[in-house]
Amino acid sequence: MFINPTVLNNLDLYRDKFENAQPFKYIVIENFLQEDLAQKLLDEFPVFDPQKALNELGYVGGKAVHENMKEISTLYAKFAHYVCSKEFLNVVSQITGIEKLIGDETFFGGGTHENLHGQDLDAHVDFNYDERRWLHRRLNLIIFLNHEWDDSWGGLLELHSNPRDPDYNQVTAFAPLFNRCVLFETNEYSWHGFPRINIPEDKRYITRKSLSIYLYSKDRPQEEIAPPHATFYINRPLPAQIQEGNTLTTEDYQAIRNLLQRRDDMIEFYQKRELKESAEKHKYTFSSLPETHEELRKDYDNLLRHYHELQNRYDNLYNSKAGKILRILSKVKNKIQKAIR
16 A cells, blocks of 8 residues: 555545646645655656657657656556556545546556756646557646755646636646645646746756656546547747837847747657658558559459459349349339329
């Protein structure tokens, strides 16, 4: 049992808060895991691996993701097994009201997440469907493992009402504090992310550490179903100080350049993804086309033989008793229809 027993005694309270949360259903649970186990998970947290920090464009970034938690340590292997167990899933179901939850033993996209100074995450909605298993993605469960964190350092988990409309976007933020769990639904408007991490120079040995667990189900409410899609990102708006009439500082100019570059990178990412998906889709179509005259002739002969087989079946049916009866009934039907008219 990894969950703190105190949590188990307050499931009804969490359920009520989850159901009534805004901008979408979520719950924050302090001291989610038993403290000694949470500390051991932090102690055995894997070191930052650049090979696990490749971003969407294939470059090494400031975020490392270790999906295969079972290979980290014996404790992590036990934790990975536990969060996919019926015992754990039943607890989450009681909090959220979502029944028959299914874990992901591969922790695709999840596992340990470590973000360095300078890293951020634009507001986004996650991929909504696991096409490997034909499952709907339903919940994100994040457990933070940071004993020391100041709000001024950025990196706070932000839940957005609508980042497409910055003037009216409502943001709820939570610091990534040790053993704090944030559990929220995954749907087409569960926008979330975090602003740039800006840790003081003398404390940059500190990184933003968390455990991410994604849960699924075979079905979901009809009104929530959308076509399968990958993660959608919304780039951040201009900084608040960049307003008409203000003089741009060097920092403001650099911020604008960074945002433009970010948008260009995102456009490139979406273009490459679409081209890759299109190539995969058409690979099977083009690979099935005949490449030589002999193959084309063989395909033609097969089609011709199939045509003659169908023609023979039609002739046999036409000349059969059933065919004659159908023709008589068809004539009767036509006469009745004319009489009615």
